[in-house]
Amino acid sequence: MKPAPFAYVRADTAADAIALIDEDPDAKFLAGGQSLLTLMNLRLARPARVVDIGGLGELNRVFDDADSVLVGATVRHRAFETDPLLRRLVPLAADAARHIGHVAIRNQGTLGGTLAHADPAAELPLVMVTLGATMYAESRRRGRRAIPAQDFFVSHYTSELEPDELLTWVRIPTLLPREGWGFVEYARRHGDFAIAGAAAVVGLRPDGTVERVRAGLLNVGDRPLLVSGGASMSGCRPDDELWRDLAGEWVRQANPPENADYVRDVARAALTRALRAAYDRAVSAGGE
Amino acid sequence: MSGSDTSWLGQSLPRHEDQRLLTGRGRFLADTARGCVHACFVRSTQAHARVRSVKTGSAAALPGVLAVLTAEDLGLDGAHLPMLHEPHPGFAEVTRFAMSDPRLPILASVRVHYVGQPIAVVVAESRHVAEDAAELVEVEYETLPPVLDPTAALAPDAPTLHAHLPTNEAARIEVGFGDVDEARRAAAVTVSDTLRIGRHGAVPLECRGVVARVDDRRDRVEVWTSTQIPHLVQQALCRVTGWARDEVRVAVPDVGGGFGTKANVYAEEVVVPVAARKLGRDIAWVEDRQEYLMSAAQGRDQVHHATLAVDANGRVLSWEDDFVVDVGASSLWTAGIIANTAIHLMGPYRVPAMRVTGRAAYTNKTIVAQYRGAGRPEACFALERCLDAAARRLGMSPEEIRRVNLLTADDLPYPRPIPYRDGVPISYDGRDYRACFDSCLEMLPRTVCDELRENYPEHDLGYGVATYMEATGRGPYETGRVRLLPSGRFEVATGAASAGQGHETTFAQVAADALRVSPDRIRVGNGDTDPVTYGVGTFASRSAVLAGSAVHLAATRLADRACGYAAMLLDTDAAGVVLGAGGFRADDGRVVDWTDLAAAFGPGGRLEGQPSLDELAQFRPQTVTWTMGVHAVVVGVHRDTGLTSVLRYAVAHEGGAEINPRIVEGQVIGGVAQGIGGALLEEFRYSPEGQPTSTTFADYLLPGMCEVPQIAVKHLYVPTAGNPIGVRGAGESGAIAAYAAIAAAVDDAVGGGDWRVTSVPIAPEQVRAAIARRSAAVAS
Numbered sequence A: 001m002k003p004a005p006f007a008y009v010r011a012d013t014a015a016d017a018i019a020l021i022d023e024d025p026d027a028k029f030l031a032g033g034q035s036l037l038t039l040m041n042l043r044l045a046r047p048a049r050v051v052d053i054g055g056l057g058e059l060n061r062v063f064d065d066a067d068s069v070l071v072g073a074t075v076r077h078r079a080f081e082t083d084p085l086l087r088r089l090v091p092l093a094a095d096a097a098r099h100i101g102h103v104a105i106r107n108q109g110t111l112g113g114t115l116a117h118a119d120p121a122a123e124l125p126l127v128m129v130t131l132g133a134t135m136y137a138e139s140r141r142r143g144r145r146a147i148p149a150q151d152f153f154v155s156h157y158t159s160e161l162e163p164d165e166l167l168t169w170v171r172i173p174t175l176l177p178r179e180g181w182g183f184v185e186y187a188r189r190h191g192d193f194a195i196a197g198a199a200a201v202v203g204l205r206p207d208g209t210v211e212r213v214r215a216g217l218l219n220v221g222d223r224p225l226l227v228s229g230g231a232s233m234s235g236c237r238p239d240d241e242l243w244r245d246l247a248g249e250w251v252r253q254a255n256p257p258e259n260a261d262y263v264r265d266v267a268r269a270a271l272t273r274a275l276r277a278a279y280d281r282a283v284s285a286g287g288e
Numbered sequence B: 001m002s003g004s005d006t007s008w009l010g011q012s013l014p015r016h017e018d019q020r021l022l023t024g025r026g027r028f029l030a031d032t033a034r035g036c037v038h039a040c041f042v043r044s045t046q047a048h049a050r051v052r053s054v055k056t057g058s059a060a061a062l063p064g065v066l067a068v069l070t071a072e073d074l075g076l077d078g079a080h081l082p083m084l085h086e087p088h089p090g091f092a093e094v095t096r097f098a099m100s101d102p103r104l105p106i107l108a109s110v111r112v113h114y115v116g117q118p119i120a121v122v123v124a125e126s127r128h129v130a131e132d133a134a135e136l137v138e139v140e141y142e143t144l145p146p147v148l149d150p151t152a153a154l155a156p157d158a159p160t161l162h163a164h165l166p167t168n169e170a171a172r173i174e175v176g177f178g179d180v181d182e183a184r185r186a187a188a189v190t191v192s193d194t195l196r197i198g199r200h201g202a203v204p205l206e207c208r209g210v211v212a213r214v215d216d217r218r219d220r221v222e223v224w225t226s227t228q229i230p231h232l233v234q235q236a237l238c239r240v241t242g243w244a245r246d247e248v249r250v251a252v253p254d255v256g257g258g259f260g261t262k263a264n265v266y267a268e269e270v271v272v273p274v275a276a277r278k279l280g281r282d283i284a285w286v287e288d289r290q291e292y293l294m295s296a297a298q299g300r301d302q303v304h305h306a307t308l309a310v311d312a313n314g315r316v317l318s319w320e321d322d323f324v325v326d327v328g329a330s331s332l333w334t335a336g337i338i339a340n341t342a343i344h345l346m347g348p349y350r351v352p353a354m355r356v357t358g359r360a361a362y363t364n365k366t367i368v369a370q371y372r373g374a375g376r377p378e379a380c381f382a383l384e385r386c387l388d389a390a391a392r393r394l395g396m397s398p399e400e401i402r403r404v405n406l407l408t409a410d411d412l413p414y415p416r417p418i419p420y421r422d423g424v425p426i427s428y429d430g431r432d433y434r435a436c437f438d439s440c441l442e443m444l445p446r447t448v449c450d451e452l453r454e455n456y457p458e459h460d461l462g463y464g465v466a467t468y469m470e471a472t473g474r475g476p477y478e479t480g481r482v483r484l485l486p487s488g489r490f491e492v493a494t495g496a497a498s499a500g501q502g503h504e505t506t507f508a509q510v511a512a513d514a515l516r517v518s519p520d521r522i523r524v525g526n527g528d529t530d531p532v533t534y535g536v537g538t539f540a541s542r543s544a545v546l547a548g549s550a551v552h553l554a555a556t557r558l559a560d561r562a563c564g565y566a567a568m569l570l571d572t573d574a575a576g577v578v579l580g581a582g583g584f585r586a587d588d589g590r591v592v593d594w595t596d597l598a599a600a601f602g603p604g605g606r607l608e609g610q611p612s613l614d615e616l617a618q619f620r621p622q623t624v625t626w627t628m629g630v631h632a633v634v635v636g637v638h639r640d641t642g643l644t645s646v647l648r649y650a651v652a653h654e655g656g657a658e659i660n661p662r663i664v665e666g667q668v669i670g671g672v673a674q675g676i677g678g679a680l681l682e683e684f685r686y687s688p689e690g691q692p693t694s695t696t697f698a699d700y701l702l703p704g705m706c707e708v709p710q711i712a713v714k715h716l717y718v719p720t721a722g723n724p725i726g727v728r729g730a731g732e733s734g735a736i737a738a739y740a741a742i743a744a745a746v747d748d749a750v751g752g753g754d755w756r757v758t759s760v761p762i763a764p765e766q767v768r769a770a771i772a773r774r775s776a777a778v779a780s
């Protein structure tokens, strides 16, 4: 479990990182290393060179920007749980992040890393899709571009990023008044990748009836799956039964590669509870 | 000198080794590798194939590579490891026992039998370079269809895996007594089931590893290996190489867990020293986790076809089982596993008639050793699952059917009409197994479910109970040595290497009592063929019983001889000298202590030139001593996912004298944790092509802090006369009944219907499906 030989350079700035990757098509960014180093040690990844961006302070920052929050690519998973600003502005991410592996992993793993890695079972990609975040990527050739989260994840471990692109910032919309969130996942053991999981945001009208519902599932296909359609909850005050029915309808959109019936079953339970939690939070956030 | 009036036996002293281990000053195999060059094994990527060629040229040419060696290069062509256990001929005759020797080559050159089998070794300046080079070794395979199912392996038309053998049968055994067919006729209920225990095994913190250093001055090679059995490693190494015993020293550093996987002799333990001698270089092989999960010996993997007949009151009338053990490509312990399984099928019950047939089969999976329990958990699972099934059919509770059948004070000691593996007729030497059962239920009664229910609204709660027998402390012998050091302190050595069991603490306690000193004056070395020439090792819950007794004998003899020397110093008659806490006391009150005695051996001292105080003793038990125990568990089954959580756990066991109760408790708790793993999480899986798919911790799931609850342990003290310190083994107790107890609790939680747990690890999707069927049935 030793990596194949590789060269190592540390980038001092984001611009530096972009320049370094541009020089060498076989190079890879190294952020927290919690996915890349494992793959390298198993010799499943063999970059000729790694460009270490893990220490880039300029991207390890968070900006509160009125109705959204701008989070840098090297912000650690753990910060979503512990940083008071992030906790307040993206509580859904805070709740999801605590399911990522264990604390030691979350202290290292970065937001940019988990998004670029594009594991369909990962928590934060699902959160970004559910909240409708925007990723910003930068490269020498293409300059800067914005990619909506929904288009960002292409397939298993494949994102929209080109090999020379650095994911720099992520803009995450903050919740509106009368919006609530929910995150639930089920794993064999605490800290494992989930069998299935769900994130949901429910927004209410001033009269307390549902205005909109946005939800997604993890580990039920080749990317985080935003679910939609089905019976409209608009104008309703749904009870448990209605949420369960909606979840049941929605999980049919999932095509888990293995053990499909069981995974859908688990996804339905997670989604039902996530929707309920989101609705309950919206209600107590002043929906009525 | 601080003497001692207290008895150190029975005290929960803090473990002496913990000081070192918990402050990062342990010295494990990798810590002894300084200055070595590194080995990396080229391993088979195929489950079953002919090897057409092995090309090492480009690997050998890589800068930093010292050598790439095949069997031929090492003079090991055709060499194989000797089997590690054969039962007593008396036992073999009665049980029609037969076994075959798979003769798996130390390095494969003609045919490979499992993924991970060593083919060649690269020796290089660093492990990095060695791994780079290993990738460059080109092995050309002609793949053959793999055989992965043990029952299919035994079918008459199955391809034979080992060319020199007529079939894939690794061993067979028949154990029986009473007239089963007659007894079954009177049955009120007969239950039959097929029960499977999946393939899993020990996963210690520390993987395997070997360091071999060439000592040219003494013309020998020193082998440090992370093993439980240094003496058996030395013996096997000499057997394979033809080296004399004194040409090889095998010693054991701190070992980060063994659990039976390291009570094995491995090809790597031969290759590394042979390569070291050939190259004249000190070589280290430090195994990594992926290598471990692919190629270290695994365990369990049994299928039982069992039939239990009971009368209307639930009394067992007859018990039949036909089982198959999958020993993978090879096991040096097949005899032990198959015999253990057969014998322990009797359980702690009145069983008037029994018919057991067992077979072991070769397949193209990783090799197998005796994983903690080694057949006992499997036997327990078969019997206990059938008892639960019979109780259900009779409308009895699982507790009732067990109470009806458990041996009581009136039955015990309870002779059985078959011999143990050592040829000695079996006799359970316990006190009252039903009382032990009751005391476990007292700790954790079924009603606890009701108290817990409201805390777990998403779960169905269930209760399970299971009992076990464990033959412990098997022979043939173990060695203990106690030596007085010049300071007046002592050094103890035994053949039983510690892999974390706390030998430094417990053997010091044993010796302290005989020497009448405080244990902190006694140092215990780890397994090493230098201080102890002949030994057996640590496995089969035997170290406390055998090595403990051997230390006791050696220390007692040492104390006796020391009285004679003390008499010389006191100018009195030996008969008048008494060893007490303060030292050696003459009739008239004068005293010399161990420090005086030790000093007197020095130049000019009164004991100069006298034979030193250094005693070696062997302890040979007449036969095994039996530990019986009971596990009770409450589980919560999550309705929506079928995931099982263990919420409460209790173990009561009838054990012997405890050298250190805290250590015994730790052994039981650790065993339960491994049982929970095997029941719910752990499995070495293989693809249809025989590729192992559980080669990282993302796929091989171990129980952690969140999966193992607090475990209550009650020790019922029943000493045995079978050894001078009255102890019974307890090393495997914790693991044995966990499978059956947890399975029963899951059944209870899922409730009713025809579904029941018949295989472990319990698959959450099956539990979920059973719950869904139940809900559908309720709804309709």
Ligand SMILES: Cc1cc2nc3c(=O)[nH]c(=O)nc-3n(C[C@H](O)[C@H](O)[C@H](O)COP(=O)(O)OP(=O)(O)OC[C@H]3O[C@@H](n4cnc5c(N)ncnc54)[C@H](O)[C@@H]3O)c2cc1C
Binding pocket: A028, A029, A030, A031, A032, A033, A034, A035, A036, A037, A038, A053, A073, A077, A099, A100, A101, A102, A105, A108, A109, A110, A111, A112, A113, A114, A116, A117, A119, A121, A122, A123, A124, A161, A165, A166, A167, A168, A191, A192, A193, A194
């Ligand atoms: C034991 C264990 C358990 C885990 N459990 C979970 C879990 O339950 N859920 C979960 O979601 N994750 C889990 N992870 C993965 C963890 O979240 C990783 O941290 C994450 O997937 C990758 O982030 P990283 O910063 O470590 O990225 P790295 O490993 O450094 O890189 C990952 C990939 O992203 C690329 N990359 C990194 N940063 C950028 C960037 N800014 N721009 C472009 N490309 C970039 C790299 O080149 C590489 O290809 C686990 C990891 C471990 C070791």
